[in-house]
Amino acid sequence: MEKRKWENMNEDCLVNIFKRLTLESQLLDIRVVCKSWNRTLRNPLCWQQLVFPPITHPRLSDSHGLIKCVVNRSQGCATTLALPNECSREELIYVSEKCPALKMLTLPLFLCRNHSDIIPSLMVKWKNLEFLSLGDSSSTIQILEHICSNLPNLSGLSITDGYIDHETALAIVSLAPKLKYLVLEGAELDKENLVLILQGCKQLxxxxxxxxxxxxxxxxxxxxxxxxxxxFLCAGSIAEQYSWEDHGWV
Structure with a gap:
C-alpha cells in the first residue's frame, strides 16, 4: 500500500491542525516544511486564535511589526486574541479595527496600564466579545461603563491578581449582573465585597x-x-496576608 504524504493532506484537515498551533510554530516552523503547507497557512482560518508570546521571545525578538503582520493574515477572522505587554498604542488601535469578530480578548498588566486612557473606548468595537481578561483592575470600572450596553454577548470576565475594592465590586454587580463566568484569582478581595458580588451576580x-x-x-x-x-473555587484564600514578622522570622 502506498504511503500517504503529509504534504498531500486535505487542506481543511491542515487548517484544523495549524490553527491549534502556537504563533511561533506557525510563523517559524510550518511555513518552511513544504510548499503546500506554506500555501495552506495563507488561509485566514489558520489565524483565528492569536495568542502572542512576549515580543522579547528569542525567536521573535527581531520581528518588526509582528502584531500587524499576524493580524493581517487573519483577514478579520480572528476570534481569540491575547496581546503581549509590548503592544504599542498604534498597534492596539489597529487591532481594534482589524479584528471585528473577536469573542475572547486578553489584555495583560502593563498593556492595561500603559493604554488605560483608550482601552475603554476601543472595547465597544468588539460587538461579539464573550470573554474579557484583564491583567489590571484599575480601569475595570471605566471599561464596564463603556461595554455594559454595547456588548450584549459578554458572559465572562477575568481580573487576576488585582485589587477589587467596593467601587469595583459594585461596578461588576451593577454593570455586568448577567455574567456567567467570573475569575478573580489572586486578588485582594474583602469578604464584604465578595458577598456583594455573590448577592448581585445571580447567573454565575x-x-x-x-x-x-x-x-x-x-x-x-x-x-x-x-x-x-x-x-465555586476558593481554595487558598485567607482573611489576612501574613508577613515575615507574624511568624517571627525577622
Missing part, C-alpha cells in the same frame, strides 16, 4: 476566587451564599 455558573486575600476559604457565610454556583 463559575466563580474563581482562589488564593485571594481578604476572606477565609472556609468561611461559612461565603460557602452558603455560593452554594448555588455550579463551580
Amino acid at each position: 455558573v463559575k466563580l474563581d476566587v482562589r488564593n485571594c486575600i481578604g476572606f477565609d476559604a472556609d468561611d461559612e457565610d461565603i460557602s452558603k451564599l455560593a452554594s448555588g454556583i455550579k463551580n
